[in-house]
Amino acid sequence: MQNKLVLGNWKMNGRLAANVALVQAMLADPDINRDGVGIAAPFPYLAQLGQLFAGSPLAVAAQDVSRYASDGAFTGESSAAMLADIGCRYVLIGHSERRQYFGENDACLRDKLQAAVAAGLVPVYCVGETLDERESGRFADVVAEQLKTLDAIAGQEYVVAYEPVWAIGTGRVASIEQIDAAHQLIRDRVLQCHGASASIRVLYGGSVKADNADAILSLASVGGALVGGASLEAKGFGKICQSAKKIL
Numbered sequence: 703m704q705n706k707l708v709l710g711n712w713k714m715n716g717r718l719a720a721n722v723a724l725v726q727a728m729l730a731d732p733d734i735n736r737d738g739v740g741i742a743a744p745f746p747y748l749a750q751l752g753q754l755f756a757g758s759p760l761a762v763a764a765q766d767v768s769r770y771a772s773d774g775a776f777t778g779e780s781s782a783a784m785l786a787d788i789g790c791r792y793v794l795i796g797h798s799e800r801r802q803y804f805g806e807n808d809a810c811l812r813d814k815l816q817a818a819v820a821a822g823l824v825p826v827y828c829v830g831e832t833l834d835e836r837e838s839g840r841f842a843d844v845v846a847e848q849l850k851t852l853d854a855i856a857g858q859e860y861v862v863a864y865e866p867v868w869a870i871g872t873g874r875v876a877s878i879e880q881i882d883a884a885h886q887l888i889r890d891r892v893l894q895c896h897g898a899s900a901s902i903r904v905l906y907g908g909s910v911k912a913d914n915a916d917a918i919l920s921l922a923s924v925g926g927a928l929v930g931g932a933s934l935e936a937k938g939f940g941k942i943c944q945s946a947k948k949i950l
């Protein structure tokens with residue numbers, strides 16, 4: 703059985719001094735400071751995170767990457783090679799907030815996935831349906847369509863994160879049955895497309911907190927958690943990481 707992976711996604715939060723305090727608290731907690739845990743920070747703080755994590759197994763993750771792989775005239779962009787250069791291991795790709803606010807479409811996400819794996823990063827490809835899509839019974843089709851983009855990196859190492867849009871930052875967590883069914887569907891779909899030998903890890907994200915982490919992470923279909931709000935505070939994040947460890 704694979705170890706469960708817990709990634710914190712700080713989203714657009716953080717400041718130099720506050721990051722130091724938060725990371726110090728995380729490093730002091732053995733449930734957090736171990737292999738299988740990482741933090742996705744905003745670009746300006748990735749190098750800081752790398753320095754603070756020096757000597758620790760904690761992984762640095764980026765929240766996005768340029769679709770353009772080679773250096774050059776792409777003002778404002780940060781390439782996968784740059785992220786690898788400063789020590790990132792993972793990169794989130796296709797988070798619903800990027801799809802929603804920045805219009806990221808399949809073509810763009812395909813380029814990002816390819817750029818990431820070419821630079822040796824592990825993409826964490828995010829999928830998930832809106833409330834309307836779930837309530838109108840289109841959940842399975844929407845997620846299957848989003849998963850097609852992974853064809854661009856078939857055979858390479860990647861992680862999928864299932865984040866129902868209606869559960870992100872809302873406190874409204876998907877039920878255990880909904881999570882298990884979605885994760886089974888994603889696993890089946892990926893195995894169908896990429897072969898039975900594909901190793902597939904699916905993280906759940908959407909209002910994961912200290913008090914629901916045990917139930918979510920104990921599902922065999924759940925390969926870990928992608929944690930937003932609760933990763934901005936060490937104590938709660940530590941409890942989530944502890945749940946992941948207990949269940950190994």
Ligand SMILES: O=C(CO)COP(=O)(O)O
Nearest residue numbers: 711870871908909930931
């Ligand atoms: O979007 C998320 C992680 O990427 C989930 O965010 P919350 O845990 O704040 O709901």
